[in-house]
Amino acid sequence: MTTVELGMPDAPTPIDAAIARSLEQHGPKQTELKGKDFKTDQEVRWCPGCGDYVILNAVQSFLPSLGIAREDMVIVSGIGCSSRFPYYMNTYGMHSIHGRAPAIATGLAASRPDLSVWVVTGDGDALSIGGNHLIHALRRNVDMTILLFNNRIYGLTKGQYSPTSEVGKVTKSTPMGSLDHPFNPVSLAIGADATFVGRAMDSDRKGLTEVLRQAAEHKGTSLVEIYQNCNIFNDGAFELLKDPATGPMWTIPLQHGEPLVFGPDGASCVVRDDFGGLRVAETNQVDASEIVVHDATREDPSYAFALSRLSTQDLRYTPMGVFRKVEKPTYEAMMAEQLHEARLQGPGDLDTLLAGGDTWEVR
């Protein structure tokens, strides 16, 4: 059996014991699984045609390749359409409250480093009501994978503009157009010094799977923004990128170690601008040596940030793939290390603790 390193003085803890007992019953942890093993008996209740179905299928079919036992995986979500996700996954899960999933997942991951912790959230959940928790989870680098389904609208409350909606968006709550400037979730995450930031499209199974795989394998907080079509309240929001006619023109695929060349016949490329940022250029107008070669592992986040700023709010020049992937110690590893260090002086003795400080005896 594997002992969960909880920093408790006397192993096994009730947690260890419970896990060991269940393994006696079920045999060793089953890690060779199929996609269907991750399905539950619950009826999936998203609107027909919703992008969430595609993402659910992609996740279910790629999870077996990670070799994680179902009981070691926990999916925590907030509130919103995307946050129903845990009900459809045969793992442990908590459908929590609006915006708070990263906070709940932080406590779970910090106290149970043996688990694979995932957060499923949306643009309203993660960036509006839960914005604070998101940025703090990212800066702490708790080991968890955050899937942010961005459909640029509030779906579950029936169609109000969201923090990623474009300026001027006409919705039920903004009949004359919205006034708020939208967040770029990738820029926000990089600004919070996230160690892993990626972006993928719901309908691009291959690209999505590749980003998810790297995110899942990353130690630390991974944020994956998934463009997800809400066919009821914001249909076609990502059509510019999805349409085979326009998609290649505006999508910048990110491949680590590859030059940033894109568009039909590689007509466009990314070069440095005069102010330390990046800009799009025509490939035949620049020297090949000027074209930026993508490096997701750069310690300094300025490059990944500049990359995220190439896109406009109408999605022209949208990089897709892994923006940033750097190694930093995880929060729970450092926490466990402090516990370990404290115990080097000897495990805590309750009687000694209670009798701490100046004491006196009454006879």
Add this chain to the structure above:
Amino acid sequence: MTGTNPTVAPSGSNGAPVPGSAPGGLVKSVVELDRVVIRLAGDSGDGMQLTGNRFTSETASFGNDLKTLPNFPAEIRAPTGTLPGVSSFQLQFADHDVMTPGDAPDVLVAMNPAALKANLAELPGGGLLIVDSDEFTPRNLAKVGYATSPLEDGSLEGWQTVSVPLTSMTTDALKDSGLGKKEAERSKNMFTLGLLSWMYHRPTEGTVRFLERQFRRKPEIAAANIAAFRAGYNYGETTEAFAVSYEIKPAPMKPGRYRNISGNQALALGLVAAGQRSGLPLFLGAYPITPASDILHELSRHKAFGVRTFQAEDEIAGIGAALGASFGGALGVTTTSGPGVALKAETIGLAVMTELPLVIVDVQRGGPSTGLPTKTEQSDLLQAMFGRNGEAPVPVIAPRSPGDCFDAAVEAARIALAYRTPVMLLSDGYLANGAEPWAIPDAASLPDLAPAVGFATEPNGEDGEFLPYLRDPETLARAWAIPGTAGMQHRIGGLEKADRTGNISYDPANHDFMTRTRQAKIDGIAASIPPTDVDDPDGDARVAVIGWGSTYGPIGAACRRIRGSGRKVAQIHLRHINPFPADLGEVLARYDRVICPEMNLGQLALLLRAKYLVDVQSHTQVRGLPFRAAELAAVIQDAIDTVNPAAVNGAVQ
């Protein structure tokens, strides 16, 4: 009154002054007292809290019983020498058990004119007043609106005033220390402590050790403080200003080992103990807030016990992380004060719905809104009871004294674990910062919480499936399976649960059933708690006083006075407020009158009246300070004499 005021002239209640000799040929008397209340008052930067805490430690280790009342402003450093900047520390110590820090001081030490002005009205006539004459400068006097110096204009004639140049004597004592004048002046609190230590025959080794430890990286500061402390002591011994010193014999206490402990400290240790006794790792998610932060500080020092402390980005994340940790099998705890509870309300509701153990500590302070951050109040009771959307019952318990915070924390954890529920633990500012001697318990004698944990490891359904909402028939606690347990994967959340399966359910009958079941589970906790604790020595009192939380001391002291006057009164003090002890209604019905003193506008009284249809007489006060025993005694006496005029046999002393 059971004690006597110490006086400068040799007199006392417990015997004639005993002459003693002091160096320099002075003959000094020793007067024996049974109790003393001292208040130290100064500027926020004068170190009054530290001085008070040190005097408390000396007094505790000497063996007196004691209670303390720190009282300080919310500003870290209000403008020097002003009234808002006054910080004070009061303690009562005695040769018998004491229940409160004392209604009014017998001795007031005022380090500057502001401290004098803010506190003098509470020093009874004839009381001993010690002032630092160096600070009574025209500038300082003007700051607080004194036109003339009270030291010179005769306005202090009603008190026994001893004017001592504490500051200049401190700098004189430290003139060879190498410290500058300003730096040397900062040791005047230790000079004062030395003087008081001499006056009351306090042991001094503890303070010397403390100073050495505290300033181990600045040995010259440690040396200066120790020198000032000794100089103050020696000054007392040699000066003619003080002709007497006082002796207060140790109080009889149950045999055992004791330490001095504050409420926040005891609460933190209780949580560590609960973790150890349940075998679960303790996880604290907290955001700094007065007056609860010390619990976070204390717990963060106990990593060797597997305690994880997480300082969150906000109150909501603090409780969220704690609930996440509970989902993973930890003992999740969050600590805060009233404003924080307001922010945590939604997550408490989630914990009610997901039926996970969670301890929420609310160290109450004056409200509403930011209110009085450093002052005490009991006004979060109804928030704790009802401050959530929907029918969201939460058990509520409260400690009655600083040391009792330890037991209350263990009890909160017991209920949380055994019933899979969030539990609200209501401490308050007075308990949190107040201190008392505490009989150190034997760890092995503490409740064993491990059986309450009982993680589910095997499917419990007829078809071999796991039903997370299948309940224990006795406690109605649901099965708790933690991630990592094979074959038990399940999903929980804030949406209404179907009975047994925990799947999402919008079925009307199910919602009605689940709502009633959650309520029944909390109500059922009453079966696991002791019957109402009634303190009625003769068993035939017709008036009862009922309270909860930190009013225990003042109510107890008031009842003692009432009984001392030959009247009868029953004291009922509640540990469990939700649910109440099963017999409480029956108990209350026995009395002709029930009085309920609270530091709010009658929140417990409201609950009692609603639940038991008892005509509770509410007596309330929200001054940010604990009740005075004398004031409560007057209220109780009035009630007794109204109920039973024939039995009136003298005024309460």
